[in-house]
Amino acid sequence: MNLLSGLEQFGITAEAGGKDIFADEERKRVEKEENEVKKAPVVKEYVEKVQPETDFLLTRHIRCTVCEKVFDVKTVKNARVKRLQPDFDLRPRFQFIDTLKYDVYSCPYCGYAAMSRYFEHLTKGQIALIKEAVCANYAPTTLDQPETYSYELAISRYKLALYNAMIKHGKTSEKAYTCLKISWLYRSMADEMPETTDEEKAKKAEIRELQEQFYREAYDGFQKAMAKEDFPMCGMDSHTMDYMLAAIACHFKEFSYASKSVSNIITSSNADRRIKDRALELKEYIITEIKKNAGK
Ligand SMILES: [Zn+2]
Known part of the structure; x- marks a missing residue:
């Protein structure tokens, strides 16, 4: 399965099916047997009055590190959100909003994208690599930002960030963390999907499979990162x-x-x-x- 499928909408036809996310590291991966999915319980708080996601968002103007144009992104008003009990693996949870959806800055002019914490930090060499491999092929998208991001949109933004991280030879931890967040988004997307008809069940199973694959990439990637990077890593x-x-x-x-x-x-x-x-x-x-x- 091509983990980066969906990037075609940005004009990018990454031959990522055969491209290893951690390709620039030695990969000594031992394929494990397919294991059954064991899901630890997720604590959910009972909420009485639902507040719209838009209440917790604001538009920010960001200058692109690659093409230097200014574009808008939706970001979370951190002071307004209420933290809930995280998932078993520390996936953060907030009341009324899934903040993870909003953590990628994606330039609509040139195709450069990264998680916010990494967005500004590029070397000249990395900018050159991105211009050559991303910007040259990128089909500019609409500048209008939707009021809120769907899971599909959020995931495609993260995949573009992952592709950029691969192109710029980003740190192993950055790529692993991007994979982890994609997996977490697939988790929530699947949780919300209906499963009444066979067609719905099949679609949901497909999303769970992607969730698993990105989870595995994150797990392997973080283990590699632990062996060679210093802490704090990805803010942890x-x-x-x-x-x-x-x-x-x-x-x-x-x-x-x-x-x-x-x-x-x-x-x-x-x-x-x-x-x-x-x-x-x-x-x-x-x-x-x-x-x-x-x-x-
Ligand atoms: Zn740009």
């Missing part, structure tokens, strides 16, 4: 990253990796109480699962 300290990877490892039933990661947190002298408590809880889960699997 090492304990947060260990916890997140342990949770993802549990999803893939890679319990030895998961238990090693939680041990790093539990035995650390500088991890705070909250993350240690979370790690202890996850450890209990891992022990139960290992016993369950041993008994099979």
